[in-house]
Amino acid sequence: MDFELSEEQRLTQKMARDFAQKEVAPHATEWEEKKAIPREVFQHMGELGFFALPFPEEVGGLGAGYVGYALAVEEVSRASASLGISYAAHCSIGTSPIFLFGTEVQKERWLGPLLRGELLAAFGLTEPNAGSDAGGTETTAVLKDGEWLLNGAKCFITNANLAGVIVATAVTDKGRGSRGISSFIVPADAPGFSVGQTYGKLGLRASDTAELVFSDCRLPADALLGERGGGFKQFLQTLDGGRIGIAALSVGIAQACLDAALPYAKTRVQFGQPISKFQAIQFKLADMAMETELARLMTHKASWLKDSHLAFGREAAMAKLYASETCVRAALQAVQILGGYGYMEEYLVERYLRDAKLMEIGEGTSEIQRMVIARGLGC
Numbered sequence: 001m002d003f004e005l006s007e008e009q010r011l012t013q014k015m016a017r018d019f020a021q022k023e024v025a026p027h028a029t030e031w032e033e034k035k036a037i038p039r040e041v042f043q044h045m046g047e048l049g050f051f052a053l054p055f056p057e058e059v060g061g062l063g064a065g066y067v068g069y070a071l072a073v074e075e076v077s078r079a080s081a082s083l084g085i086s087y088a089a090h091c092s093i094g095t096s097p098i099f100l101f102g103t104e105v106q107k108e109r110w111l112g113p114l115l116r117g118e119l120l121a122a123f124g125l126t127e128p129n130a131g132s133d134a135g136g137t138e139t140t141a142v143l144k145d146g147e148w149l150l151n152g153a154k155c156f157i158t159n160a161n162l163a164g165v166i167v168a169t170a171v172t173d174k175g176r177g178s179r180g181i182s183s184f185i186v187p188a189d190a191p192g193f194s195v196g197q198t199y200g201k202l203g204l205r206a207s208d209t210a211e212l213v214f215s216d217c218r219l220p221a222d223a224l225l226g227e228r229g230g231g232f233k234q235f236l237q238t239l240d241g242g243r244i245g246i247a248a249l250s251v252g253i254a255q256a257c258l259d260a261a262l263p264y265a266k267t268r269v270q271f272g273q274p275i276s277k278f279q280a281i282q283f284k285l286a287d288m289a290m291e292t293e294l295a296r297l298m299t300h301k302a303s304w305l306k307d308s309h310l311a312f313g314r315e316a317a318m319a320k321l322y323a324s325e326t327c328v329r330a331a332l333q334a335v336q337i338l339g340g341y342g343y344m345e346e347y348l349v350e351r352y353l354r355d356a357k358l359m360e361i362g363e364g365t366s367e368i369q370r371m372v373i374a375r376g377l378g379c
Helices: 007-034 039-048 065-079 081-101 104-116 231-267 279-307 313-343 349-360 366-376
Strands: 121-124 140-144 147-158 165-171 181-187 193-198 209-220
Touching (some): 007 065, 007 081, 039 081, 065 081, 065 279, 081 121, 081 147, 081 165, 081 181, 081 231, 081 349, 121 147, 147 165, 165 209, 165 231, 231 279, 231 349, 279 313, 313 349, 313 366
Parallel strands (some): 121 165
Antiparallel strands (some): 140 147, 140 165, 165 181
16 A cells, blocks of 8 residues: 655645645635635635646546545635535536536537636535435426526525536436436536526535526526436435545545644643643644544545546545544644634634534535445445
8 A cells, every 4th residue: 555645746745735835825814704616716725736637637636546636625615615615516516527428519518618717617416305315306397499598496506606617417208216317417508597596605605506597498498408307316326426526525624623722722721831741732633634534444444446437425424534634623622722712703713613514514414424334335
């Protein structure tokens, strides 16, 4: 076994870290207050190649694979989880379905702009009555006079207002259950498509999250992504990859918590000595360091399996589950170590705690991950 990063991976990590610490971290608090990330940030990420990292060179990608991509997501999220989730949503669940299931014509039209950051992507899956039970999709698509008519709504969609293209699921064959769900490529300027309510959120406030509304949304017949009725299998495969992105994002938050708590503990003096000298604080820091590293290793293993074209669904669920719960524990411990200061907005750890909670919910709740893992065990 070789746990060393390759030279290319180290360069990817350094590029992402330099960008995150120099161009993201100094502005992250301001973005949270304004509840928006400037569009030029995404444009610059495109210029640096962030969006092309996980995709092969033959489609315009950089061929860094999911290991390289996970390294970048972690570094960006360490500085701003809001930017991290916007980045991950664009690549893992917005662009990937087009790469995995699109026709050559669809790939030719969309992948170039998406990989260059000229367009952002979103993934329209979750609905008011179809969250963990994504097979309960109620949005419909009817083929009429050579066009698809979509009707329905999606909720909690990352990048909704920013996206130039959305991959959305809809029922095309009622009565067929999960086999009746299909996927569609929806340009943001499609007639009948609109963005609904933008949400106010507990955390990740700078990331864009809103509803998608389809009201007789007209799409050409070739907007169908992959086979008719193949949408359920497609989004399960998409979510497997997306969970690696959320795992990496969670590792970034957990590392940021340790980055904040450790120096504070070394300089905060109580009872005549730095609190890092007290065993109670040492144990908290040790647990944070240990669990963050374990989450990172699990994320890299799932990424390596995906890059190696091996089965990775169970490992992706494990990585997402463990990393997300780790980052929540790390955030709670960081707040506890900082005490009253940890509860104040001027210290970053209160933001980390608010951001961390979504990691246990998005891309499948912790309960769903445990179901996936149990199925992998043959239960």
